[in-house]
Every structure is written in C-alpha cells, then in structure tokens.
Amino acid sequence: MSAQSGSDFLLRLSDGATPPTYRTLAGMRTTQLRVTGEAVVITHRASAGWRELLSGAGVRAVSVAASGLFLGSAAEAQVRASALAGTLGDYELAFAGGERLRGRFLVQQLDYASDHDGERTYAIRLESSGPVVPA
Numbered sequence: 001m002s003a004q005s006g007s008d009f010l011l012r013l014s015d016g017a018t019p020p021t022y023r024t025l026a027g028m029r030t031t032q033l034r035v036t037g038e039a040v041v042i043t044h045r046a047s048a049g050w051r052e053l054l055s056g057a058g059v060r061a062v063s064v065a066a067s068g069l070f071l072g073s074a075a076e077a078q079v080r081a082s083a084l085a086g087t088l089g090d091y092e093l094a095f096a097g098g099e100r101l102r103g104r105f106l107v108q109q110l111d112y113a114s115d116h117d118g119e120r121t122y123a124i125r126l127e128s129s130g131p132v133v134p135a
Helices: 074-085
Strands: 010-014 022-023 029-036 059-069 086-096 100-114 120-128
Touching: 010 029, 010 074, 022 074, 029 086, 059 100, 074 086, 074 100
Parallel strands: none
Antiparallel strands: 010 022, 010 086, 029 059, 059 120, 086 100, 100 120
C-alpha cells in the first residue's frame, strides 16, 4: 500500500438539488475524519470472564474537522448559513482512489480567524445525523 496525498481527502457540500451536485469547500489545508461507536455489552455468566459485545448494536457517529483558507465561495456561504440556522446539510467525504461517504451533518462549530496583514482562515467541525454510507 502506498502513501496517499492529504489533498485527496475532500469535504464537499450538496447544493440541495435532485440529483445533488457536491461542491468542494475551497482552500482546505487540513481535514480529519473520526468514526466512533458505543458498544452494547452482553457479557453473562457463561462468558468465562471475557467481555462479549453485541455486533451491529449501539450508537455510531462520524465526526469531521477541517480548516483552511477563507475564499468566499458559494459552498462556504452555504455552510455559514447552515451553521447560523442550526440546520442539517448533506455532505460528501471523498478519498483518494474514488471512495466516497455521504451523510447528513450538523455544523457543530465554525470559526473564522485572521491576522492584521494575513489571510483569513476558518475551521469547521461537523457531526453526523443518521447513517453515513458509501456513495
């Protein structure tokens, strides 16, 4: 397996049309994906002292964090509006090799920062709502 370029991990936002078109949030410098799950423990007396978990049960979630340069794109404006309204949006995570994950996410945090003579940057954190599935 060869190393993959970080620029091949993209966060995209749906335009809401049918069928949807996904637009890349421009100027991203870093992205991170985290899949978490809470296990359902079904250990009982016959488990011989070993913990047992119930397959397919529990709560799963996907968290996405990204940061980069603010470029004033339409996708960034849509994310900001979604964050201010507290509404869910349809997002796509695209990876090298063509793999993609799609799901509904809520903007949990949106930060903007800038220096007096520097570029304006942003950071975003998304939390999944419902299933996140291969596209």
